[in-house]
Amino acid sequence: MTTATSSLSPDQVRRFEQDGYLFPVPVLDEAEIKAGMTAFMAHKTRHDARLAQMAAREKYQVFSQTHFAYPWVYRIASHPRVLDAVESVLGPNVLAWDSNWFVKMPGEKTYVSWHQDGTYWNLNPPSVVSAWISLERAFPGNGCMRVIPGTHTKPRLPQRETYATDNALSRGQEIAVEVDEARAVDLVLAPGEMSLHHIWIVHGSNANTSNVPRIGIAIRYVKPEVVQDSPLKPIAMLVRGRDDHGHFELQRPPTEQSPDAMDATHREIVARIRATVMKNAKA
Ligand SMILES: O=C(O)CCC(=O)C(=O)O
Known part of the structure; x- marks a missing residue:
C-alpha cells in the first residue's frame, strides 16, 4: 500500500544511519509498476540481441544511466515518494547522479559479489544514498540484495577486480577479505517497494535460482555539495531543491x-560516464 508521502520517520532515519540500509519503503502503485515493467521489457527486448553477446558486467551499456535518456526511467528517478524518502536522508537538495538496472532473469547465472560502492565512485563527502526500486518481487530465491549491517562505519575494505563473466559489477570487483555471511540480511521487497543503502555498506547478491525475474533499478542520489574526483566534469540531474555548488553539469530531464x-x-x-567513473578499468 502506498501513501501520499514516503518521508522517513526520525526512527527510520536513525536506523538507516546506524545500520547502513533501510527497507521496505513502498513507492510505486500498481499502475506505475505495470507501466515501468512494460517499458522495461520493451527496452530489454529491443536490446536482446546485443545483451545475448555480453558478459553480465558489460550490460551496463544497455542498463545504466537510463534516467538521463528515457522519460519512463526519469519518472521513476524523480518520483515524489522516492524523493521524499531520499530527502529525509540527504536534505532538501538532491541530484540523481547515476542509475543501474540490476536484472537477473530465470536461468541466468548473474550474481553480484560482496563490495562497497564507495571504492570506485570518487565521491566526497559520502552524502550519497542508493535507492534500489523493485518492479518484481525480490526474495532470496531470485537473488535479492543482501547487506552486512553496520559495515558502512568500518574503514574501506580491500577489493580486487576479477572481471568474472557472470558478475554484474563493471569490474567484477569483490571484497578481498572474508565477509561474515552469517550476518547478512536479505532485502526482501514486494513489487513497487524500495530499499535504501549507504555508499560504504558491504552488499551483494546471489544468482536467481527461481522462475521469477528479479528486476530492479538502483538510483544513486547525491547532495549538490558532493565533489566527484573525475577527469571530466561529471553529470547529474537536479531532481529536488536547488544546486548552489555547480560541481556537476546538470542535465535536463x-x-x-x-x-x-x-x-x-x-x-x-x-x-x-565511462570516461569518468571507469577510468583505470579494463576495457
Ligand atoms: O542488485 C544487486 O544485486 C546489487 C546492487 C548493487 O550492487 C548496488 O545497487 O549498489
Missing part, C-alpha cells in the same frame, strides 16, 4: 523521442 534517438542519447551518456 529526457523528452519523448523515437526509440532510436533515445538510444543514441543513451549511448553518448554512457560513453561519457
Whole structure:
C-alpha cells in the first residue's frame, strides 16, 4: 500500500544511519509498476540481441544511466515518494547522479559479489544514498540484495577486480577479505517497494535460482555539495531543491523521442560516464 508521502520517520532515519540500509519503503502503485515493467521489457527486448553477446558486467551499456535518456526511467528517478524518502536522508537538495538496472532473469547465472560502492565512485563527502526500486518481487530465491549491517562505519575494505563473466559489477570487483555471511540480511521487497543503502555498506547478491525475474533499478542520489574526483566534469540531474555548488553539469530531464534517438542519447551518456567513473578499468 502506498501513501501520499514516503518521508522517513526520525526512527527510520536513525536506523538507516546506524545500520547502513533501510527497507521496505513502498513507492510505486500498481499502475506505475505495470507501466515501468512494460517499458522495461520493451527496452530489454529491443536490446536482446546485443545483451545475448555480453558478459553480465558489460550490460551496463544497455542498463545504466537510463534516467538521463528515457522519460519512463526519469519518472521513476524523480518520483515524489522516492524523493521524499531520499530527502529525509540527504536534505532538501538532491541530484540523481547515476542509475543501474540490476536484472537477473530465470536461468541466468548473474550474481553480484560482496563490495562497497564507495571504492570506485570518487565521491566526497559520502552524502550519497542508493535507492534500489523493485518492479518484481525480490526474495532470496531470485537473488535479492543482501547487506552486512553496520559495515558502512568500518574503514574501506580491500577489493580486487576479477572481471568474472557472470558478475554484474563493471569490474567484477569483490571484497578481498572474508565477509561474515552469517550476518547478512536479505532485502526482501514486494513489487513497487524500495530499499535504501549507504555508499560504504558491504552488499551483494546471489544468482536467481527461481522462475521469477528479479528486476530492479538502483538510483544513486547525491547532495549538490558532493565533489566527484573525475577527469571530466561529471553529470547529474537536479531532481529536488536547488544546486548552489555547480560541481556537476546538470542535465535536463529526457523528452519523448523515437526509440532510436533515445538510444543514441543513451549511448553518448554512457560513453561519457565511462570516461569518468571507469577510468583505470579494463576495457
Ligand atoms: O542488485 C544487486 O544485486 C546489487 C546492487 C548493487 O550492487 C548496488 O545497487 O549498489
